[in-house]
Amino acid sequence: MSVRQEIIGDTRDRLGECPLWDARDQSLYWVDSKARLVRRMSQGRYSEWRTPSDVGSIALTCSGRLVLALEDGFHLMDLSTGGVRRLAEVRHKGPAMRMNDGRTDRQGRFVAGSMVMGRHDTDSGYYRLETDGSVTPLFDGIALANATCFSPDGRRLYHADSLSGNVSVVDYDPDTGAVGPRRTLFSTQAHGSAPDGATVDAEGCLWIALVQCGKLGRFQPDGQLLTLLDVPTPFPTCPCFGGPDLDVLYLTSIRNTGNLLRSDHPDAGALFAFHGLGVRGLPEVLFDDRSLA
Numbered sequence: 001m002s003v004r005q006e007i008i009g010d011t012r013d014r015l016g017e018c019p020l021w022d023a024r025d026q027s028l029y030w031v032d033s034k035a036r037l038v039r040r041m042s043q044g045r046y047s048e049w050r051t052p053s054d055v056g057s058i059a060l061t062c063s064g065r066l067v068l069a070l071e072d073g074f075h076l077m078d079l080s081t082g083g084v085r086r087l088a089e090v091r092h093k094g095p096a097m098r099m100n101d102g103r104t105d106r107q108g109r110f111v112a113g114s115m116v117m118g119r120h121d122t123d124s125g126y127y128r129l130e131t132d133g134s135v136t137p138l139f140d141g142i143a144l145a146n147a148t149c150f151s152p153d154g155r156r157l158y159h160a161d162s163l164s165g166n167v168s169v170v171d172y173d174p175d176t177g178a179v180g181p182r183r184t185l186f187s188t189q190a191h192g193s194a195p196d197g198a199t200v201d202a203e204g205c206l207w208i209a210l211v212q213c214g215k216l217g218r219f220q221p222d223g224q225l226l227t228l229l230d231v232p233t234p235f236p237t238c239p240c241f242g243g244p245d246l247d248v249l250y251l252t253s254i255r256n257t258g259n260l261l262r263s264d265h266p267d268a269g270a271l272f273a274f275h276g277l278g279v280r281g282l283p284e285v286l287f288d289d290r291s292l293a
Helices: none
Strands: 004-008 016-022 027-032 037-042 045-050 057-060 066-070 073-077 084-089 097-104 110-116 124-129 135-142 145-150 156-161 166-171 183-187 195-200 206-210 215-219 225-230 236-242 248-253 271-275
Touching (some): 016 057, 057 097, 066 084, 066 097, 097 124, 124 145, 156 195, 166 195, 206 236
Parallel strands (some): 195 236
Antiparallel strands (some): 027 037, 037 045, 206 215, 215 225, 236 248
């Protein structure tokens, strides 16, 4: 396997997260959580939009808008105007919390988890934004939700609690959205890092950003490590597959979270692309917003 790396664009994120490939117009979206920006690179043209609070994750929609997981819940952004309106509030269990990592399920519903800030209490949980704009709580008992992704058949919801280092799974009913008991699959601590963002490839393996050791790992669902890639800058955060053939892996990174993770490396916060991995991803599922005004 001969892997080639490149940097996409000139931006440097404070806290890059949630890259998404939109196959409709060959665009790549991602966020800078701390700068409160949604970014897009479309055929060499760069655009950005501001968000009213720290943004944890986003989802593409059928109408061309974006769903945002912001501090207080789920919001809808009109890219033509930059306007943002709240769809549904998430009532956090404790103080100093916000929404964080999320992914659309195979039926076009957006699932996102929350996180505590400045503490280790397990007050966070996962929530699903339904296509009618309502919110369904799924499960709780975690501190920092990350690595949110679905198996190719949509019957397993993978996720991690970054503060524990554990990658877990729940059975997920694609029709009803019901979830089963949460069970731990494996820990990434043996690789010197907590798990951050993740995606699933077409073969059902998990690609997880190992944020504390500057690597990207490909794991079988049972935790067996298949591939470990060095990232050319500290603190990688979240991968996704994109490109015309879904065979390019894009990866965001951190420059300065304003907390513990900070780097003076000239490429810190860059958006990277990995070519030649020999693996393809799955098309990003669009959130079905057709019933929302």
